[in-house]
Amino acid sequence: MIVCGHSKVEQVEGGWRVYIDEKIAGALNLFPGQNLFGGSTAGSSRLSVSTMRLNPHVSYFRVFMEDIMGSLASVTELFSSKGVNILSSGAFGLGNIWVSEYIADFKDMDVTADDIVDELEGLGGFVTSREITEFFPQAFELESTYEMKSDEKGEMYLLLPENVGGVTGGHAILKAWADIQALFIDFLQPGTKLIEISAMLNDIPGALNKLSAVVATQVNMHAVDAQHHEAATGLWMIYGVLQIGSVEELVSKAEAAPEILKFDVRTLGWTE
Numbered sequence: 001m002i003v004c005g006h007s008k009v010e011q012v013e014g015g016w017r018v019y020i021d022e023k024i025a026g027a028l029n030l031f032p033g034q035n036l037f038g039g040s041t042a043g044s045s046r047l048s049v050s051t052m053r054l055n056p057h058v059s060y061f062r063v064f065m066e067d068i069m070g071s072l073a074s075v076t077e078l079f080s081s082k083g084v085n086i087l088s089s090g091a092f093g094l095g096n097i098w099v100s101e102y103i104a105d106f107k108d109m110d111v112t113a114d115d116i117v118d119e120l121e122g123l124g125g126f127v128t129s130r131e132i133t134e135f136f137p138q139a140f141e142l143e144s145t146y147e148m149k150s151d152e153k154g155e156m157y158l159l160l161p162e163n164v165g166g167v168t169g170g171h172a173i174l175k176a177w178a179d180i181q182a183l184f185i186d187f188l189q190p191g192t193k194l195i196e197i198s199a200m201l202n203d204i205p206g207a208l209n210k211l212s213a214v215v216a217t218q219v220n221m222h223a224v225d226a227q228h229h230e231a232a233t234g235l236w237m238i239y240g241v242l243q244i245g246s247v248e249e250l251v252s253k254a255e256a257a258p259e260i261l262k263f264d265v266r267t268l269g270w271t272e
Contacts, residue, residue: 004223037142045166057107058132193242200262
């Protein structure tokens, strides 16, 4: 599941506050007092943070096992016997099947993710596995540590030091990837024409494609988030930067499309 949002970024004594709304915090189980691991690429305006110390040697596993006594224990015992550090895990029963997920760190280990897959399949499991680097265009190391805090109003924020690269006051786009407990923060320069679009679509083939096509005529999209889906309609949120034209022009194009039932635009940090 991917959950998107935006944040106001404030400079405070000794650093920056990046506010985290309840939707993002809920997706990643964030809370005040929690420490997050983070890292950024030199010259980039993106900061990657996670509740886990992710690195290029981390792998994500999904394991399906027959629900018999001891089947789940045999999986965890395998990781333990190999000395592999499980960063996160969870499991549930579905009929006569146990479905379990693991995020494990193989850094400085002699055993590999493929070795674990082979042994799990030998135990009768069906396994899907992906290295963490397969999710991203480049490897990264989350070596820095940042703290979640709350202000006097109870609003939650991530406190960053002054020397974090790419941070500027104003706004940021947040993209939470719940499966791997990762949050990607894209910082925007002050004056950027950031907009938030909420669109209600007809539940017909091609509706999302039409929405994307209309928005792309004027907006550089950064994040898309399906808020919910009902029998007849779906509500979608889009965060992006208005590149050409006006908000009024964009709304007019959307209103002319029968696939789009409702289309609202909110400017974030600027006015026309």
